[in-house]
Amino acid sequence: MVDLARRPLIVGSGIAGLYVALRCHELGLKPTLVTKARLEESNTRYAQGGIAAAIGSDDSIDLHFADTVRAGAGLVDRPAARLLAHDAPERIADLVRLGVPFDTVHGEIALGQEAAHSRRRILHAGGDATGLSIEETLKRRVLELGIEARERTVLRELRLSATRRVVATLSDPDGRGVDRLDARPVILATGGAGSLYRQSSNPSIATGEGVAIAFRAGALVADMEFIQFHPTAFYRRGAPRYLISEALRGEGASLVNADGERFLVSEHRDAELAPRDIVSRAIDREIQRSGHPCVYLDATATPRDRLFARFPSICHFLAAYDIDPSRDRIPVAPVAHYMIGGVRTDLDGRTTLPSVYACGEVASTGVHGANRLGSNSLIEGLVFGERVARTLAKPRAGKPLRTRRTLAIDWPVTPAGPQEEGTFEEVQQLLWERVGIIREAVGLESALREFGRIGASAERRTEAFPSHLSHAALTAYLIARAALARTESRGAHYRSDHPDPRPEWQLHLGLQRRTK
Ligand code: SIN
Numbered sequence: 001m002v003d004l005a006r007r008p009l010i011v012g013s014g015i016a017g018l019y020v021a022l023r024c025h026e027l028g029l030k031p032t033l034v035t036k037a038r039l040e041e042s043n044t045r046y047a048q049g050g051i052a053a054a055i056g057s058d059d060s061i062d063l064h065f066a067d068t069v070r071a072g073a074g075l076v077d078r079p080a081a082r083l084l085a086h087d088a089p090e091r092i093a094d095l096v097r098l099g100v101p102f103d104t105v106h107g108e109i110a111l112g113q114e115a116a117h118s119r120r121r122i123l124h125a126g127g128d129a130t131g132l133s134i135e136e137t138l139k140r141r142v143l144e145l146g147i148e149a150r151e152r153t154v155l156r157e158l159r160l161s162a163t164r165r166v167v168a169t170l171s172d173p174d175g176r177g178v179d180r181l182d183a184r185p186v187i188l189a190t191g192g193a194g195s196l197y198r199q200s201s202n203p204s205i206a207t208g209e210g211v212a213i214a215f216r217a218g219a220l221v222a223d224m225e226f227i228q229f230h231p232t233a234f235y236r237r238g239a240p241r242y243l244i245s246e247a248l249r250g251e252g253a254s255l256v257n258a259d260g261e262r263f264l265v266s267e268h269r270d271a272e273l274a275p276r277d278i279v280s281r282a283i284d285r286e287i288q289r290s291g292h293p294c295v296y297l298d299a300t301a302t303p304r305d306r307l308f309a310r311f312p313s314i315c316h317f318l319a320a321y322d323i324d325p326s327r328d329r330i331p332v333a334p335v336a337h338y339m340i341g342g343v344r345t346d347l348d349g350r351t352t353l354p355s356v357y358a359c360g361e362v363a364s365t366g367v368h369g370a371n372r373l374g375s376n377s378l379i380e381g382l383v384f385g386e387r388v389a390r391t392l393a394k395p396r397a398g399k400p401l402r403t404r405r406t407l408a409i410d411w412p413v414t415p416a417g418p419q420e421e422g423t424f425e426e427v428q429q430l431l432w433e434r435v436g437i438i439r440e441a442v443g444l445e446s447a448l449r450e451f452g453r454i455g456a457s458a459e460r461r462t463e464a465f466p467s468h469l470s471h472a473a474l475t476a477y478l479i480a481r482a483a484l485a486r487t488e489s490r491g492a493h494y495r496s497d498h499p500d501p502r503p504e505w506q507l508h509l510g511l512q513r514r515t516k
Helices: 015-026 061-071 079-099 130-145 209-216 244-251 276-290 304-310 310-318 377-393 424-434 440-463 468-485
Strands: 009-011 031-034 147-150 153-160 165-172 179-181 186-188 227-234 254-256 295-298 330-337 341-342 356-358 405-409 509-513
Touching: 009 015, 015 130, 015 377, 031 341, 061 079, 079 130, 079 377, 079 440, 130 377, 153 209, 153 341, 165 341, 186 209, 209 356, 209 468, 209 509, 227 276, 276 295, 276 330, 304 310, 310 377, 356 377, 405 468, 424 468, 440 468
Parallel strands: 009 031, 009 186, 031 147, 186 356, 405 509
Antiparallel strands: 153 165, 165 179, 227 330, 254 295, 295 330
């Protein structure tokens, strides 16, 4: 008889999904990997800066841990951060074993600098094509090993049966070819939600449905208010919001306003290398103050050959807009970049649902606290992905998982007023305008009403399973609901009506579906 417990279903093909699939295979399991687009299409692919690990001669696990904790603004779960820093070098060794071609100098892996890291500890590949190199290497290995991988296969729903077995509903992107997989462990590696925001660095597939699907099934989700905004995406009307890596600032580029003034110097002692939330808000304020739609990244002090060798993809992208960063300033503005919260997990990736695990951006391990340190996300996917694979290979029970404060949430909500149809673009616009870099109660409350209306309209249209729009409205609702509840400012979450951190909020906020 087939032992279904040894045939895990992995959903998503970014670094976490591909790596878990490979490790499950190596550990003797028979995983099936499904992904809603092409195997190589994921947020990982677009990661430029790199992947953090304390492998430098002047670095240590303690320093990586301390930097992660400091960036997280009082909310980092220390055991998770300790694990991340400790296991990172070993996971990098795995990537090298699997064939990831990290950049080297004089035969040693080259290490870059990013904001709020006290040492050079960012490994990169192909200059600024780190994510692409990792993604392509892992994908190739998955295919070489003959791991079952189904493209254009969308997870629509998870349900718990009366016997608490998990049933996963899959279909093609058009909702046809419905398939139900019963009683297999499910690993959510579905990535982030950046593309729910109108301005985002993420590919269009990053729409956060993993969170919505888990929440509907009854999972605890946490830290949803912490959406990280990346300070520097390319800005030009009509052009894609292409990421201009923080590593450029690590190499000495400065941020200036339209008058050429370095406005961050007066904001923080680390100026351009201050934590991301500080840089993003300072840019946002500068844009509001000046009425000019962007600020500028000035990398002209770095020699041209160095810029083109270290940042070939960025230079290539900018060339299409006639910008040479060794000569011209780069117009930039902040964008939604990373979902810090997600489906709450323990250190082995267990969620509160039986046999459902999460890792990568969709998971909330607590490792990033309120503000993720740049380049800690790819390594998080590996470190916790490894824990998931080992737990699947040798199952053992975890401890009950809680957050210190948990709100019970109804979904779908019953909206007051006219029941107009909603659209995905509305969700994006509302999140950007009312649940963005700066938030306040009135805007959040009105956004919640709108998400409730859009969700309700989408649920009415729904047939076999919740639609893409209803998942989008729900994830947006959870972000706004958590942002409204947290009446303080901390890390990536800033409330203009509660501008300071408050000790009573030094906790993770959980959201869970109300049971009747
Ligand atoms: C960047 O290269 O600036 C992004 C890196 C990250 O978000 O970790």
